[in-house]
Amino acid sequence: MSQLLTREEICVPENEVYHRTCLLTDAALTYCPGCGHGTAHRLIMEVIEEMGLQADTIGVAPVGCSVLAYDFMDIDMQQAAHGRAPAVATGIKRLYPDKFVFTYQGDGDLAAIGTGETLHACNRGENITIFFVNNGIYGMTGGQMAPTTLPGMKTATSPFGRDTESMGYPLKITELIAMLPGTYYVTRQSVHTPQNVRKAKKAIEKAIQYQKLNRGLNFVEIVSNCNSGWKMTPLESNKWMEENMFPYYPLGDIKVPKQN
Amino acid sequence: MAKVKGEIVVNTERCKGCELCVPVCKEKTIAMSGLLNSKGYHYATSANEDCNGCTNCAIVCPDGAITVYRVKLEAA
Numbered sequence: 494m495s496q497l498l499t500r501e502e503i504c505v506p507e508n509e510v511y512h513r514t515c516l517l518t519d520a521a522l523t524y525c526p527g528c529g530h531g532t533a534h535r536l537i538m539e540v541i542e543e544m545g546l547q548a549d550t551i552g553v554a555p556v557g558c559s560v561l562a563y564d565f566m567d568i569d570m571q572q573a574a575h576g577r578a579p580a581v582a583t584g585i586k587r588l589y590p591d592k593f594v595f596t597y598q599g600d601g602d603l604a605a606i607g608t609g610e611t612l613h614a615c616n617r618g619e620n621i622t623i624f625f626v627n628n629g630i631y632g633m634t635g636g637q638m639a640p641t642t643l644p645g646m647k648t649a650t651s652p653f654g655r656d657t658e659s660m661g662y663p664l665k666i667t668e669l670i671a672m673l674p675g676t677y678y679v680t681r682q683s684v685h686t687p688q689n690v691r692k693a694k695k696a697i698e699k700a701i702q703y704q705k706l707n708r709g710l711n712f713v714e715i716v717s718n719c720n721s722g723w724k725m726t727p728l729e730s731n732k733w734m735e736e737n738m739f740p741y742y743p744l745g746d747i748k749v750p751k752q753n
Numbered sequence: 754m755a756k757v758k759g760e761i762v763v764n765t766e767r768c769k770g771c772e773l774c775v776p777v778c779k780e781k782t783i784a785m786s787g788l789l790n791s792k793g794y795h796y797a798t799s800a801n802e803d804c805n806g807c808t809n810c811a812i813v814c815p816d817g818a819i820t821v822y823r824v825k826l827e828a829a
Contacts, residue, residue: 503760504822510759511808513817522816526794527771531815687777687809727771 514539516547516567523561527727529717530559532684533626536694537597538566540701550593551585553578555607557599558633559626576607579614582621593704595622600641601631604666608640611666618675618709622700625667625712628719629738636722640664643741648722663741667714671748677709679748683716685731689744696746703750716742759806759823763797767818770794774810774819783810 516538524530541550547568554562556575563570573581578596586594603611603625614621630648631637638648638655641663645654655663671679678700682693693715700711716738720730761782768790774783774797784800797810797819806823 498758498824498826500760503758503824504762508822508824509820510806510823511811511819511821513764513820517817521767524815526769526815527773528815531817532813535815535817685773685813687812690812727773728776731773 514542516542518565518567520564522565524558525719525721527718527720527730528558528632529628529684529715530626532690533597533624533693533715533717534559534562534565536684536690536697537595537624538568540694540697541568541593544698544701546593546701549591550595551589553582553585553594553596555596555598555602557602557631559597559599560633562597576602576605577610578602578607579610579619579621579623582623583614583617583619586619586621590620593622593701594620595624595701597624598626599632600625600627600629601634601639604640604664608664608666612670612673615670615673615710615712616675618677620704620707620709622704622711623713624697624700625714626717627667627714627742628717628722629663630719630722632719632722636719636724641666643737646737665742667712667742667747670710670712675709676712676748677706677750678703678711678746679714680712680746681714681716681742681744683734683739683744685718685734692744708750714742716744757805757823757825759804759821761799761804761810762820762822763799764818764820765790765796765798766792767816768794768796768814769816769818770796771815772797773813773815777809777813779807779809780804 552570637650718730780803782804785795786798811819
């Protein structure tokens with residue numbers, strides 16, 4: 494083979510090493526440039542494609558930035574009322590115990606209005622998988638303070654920074670649900686660098702495989718950026734996330750199954 | 754000479770110009786184009802021939818705009 498290959502000679506299907514998964518539709522993602530939602534969508538769909546679960550998966554879309562997830566994921570989807578995705582997923586899983594059922598939720602959906610549904614679904618040990626994208630802010634509605642907003646963080650409704658005396662402390666819901674006996678696998682990942690994306694993909698694979706064991710709820714938190722809400726460029730917001738979000742929301746497995 | 758040769762193809766209409774792919778490219782292959790796509794974003798483009806097909810850019814791309822190709826080169 495010649496050392497001087499042209500671009501046309503290299504770009505042929507047999508040399509392809511990475512392409513966008515076919516389980517994402519051709520619709521343009523409605524997320525802001527650099528938002529972690531797109532990567533999170535892609536990882537979940539890649540894993541479902543690799544496991545051949547397209548026909549056996551039912552997803553539940555939340556309310557929030559990812560409200561249109563059913564437009565992007567080429568699988569069976571159901572839209573839930575704000576915060577009620579774990580309750581809807583509970584019903585779906587109980588009716589179709591052989592299907593893989595997951596919810597995809599943001600922090601305003603899962604940790605604010607849906608706290609009750611989330612905690613009780615986890616406490617009941619429902620055999621579903623929850624993907625939780627935490628960016629510490631209400632992104633879709635214009636960057637208001639969320640329960641997960643960091644102390645001192647400026648948002649549209651806390652312009653002088655979150656004051657913990659009057660506004661309380663950020664809710665570490667992932668640590669909270671890890672204490673419940675109904676959860677089986679609880680982990681926190683991020684998707685801002687290639688290494689973290691690879692780790693997050695492995696965690697998503699585990700969360701999907703463990704659902705087949707029928708041992709409880711699997712929970713994957715993805716700490717993400719919200720560059721529009723944080724008023725930064727995508728690269729600045731990723732740096733800010735590393736410096737400020739990760740000390741409060743440390744990455745890694747929080748609860749792993751004992752026998753592994 | 755590198756033993757592998759890679760090449761990227763950017764879906765310029767899907768790219769939103771977030772630039773996340775630029776710092777993760779160890780070969781500094783990716784740069785932002787001076788041209789705009791139909792949505793008005795400066796899209797990512799391949800700026801040199803050093804790509805080794807590591808797929809780092811493609812897996813951090815939130816919009817899945819990058820397809821990566823790689824060939825093994827035989828020793829000259």
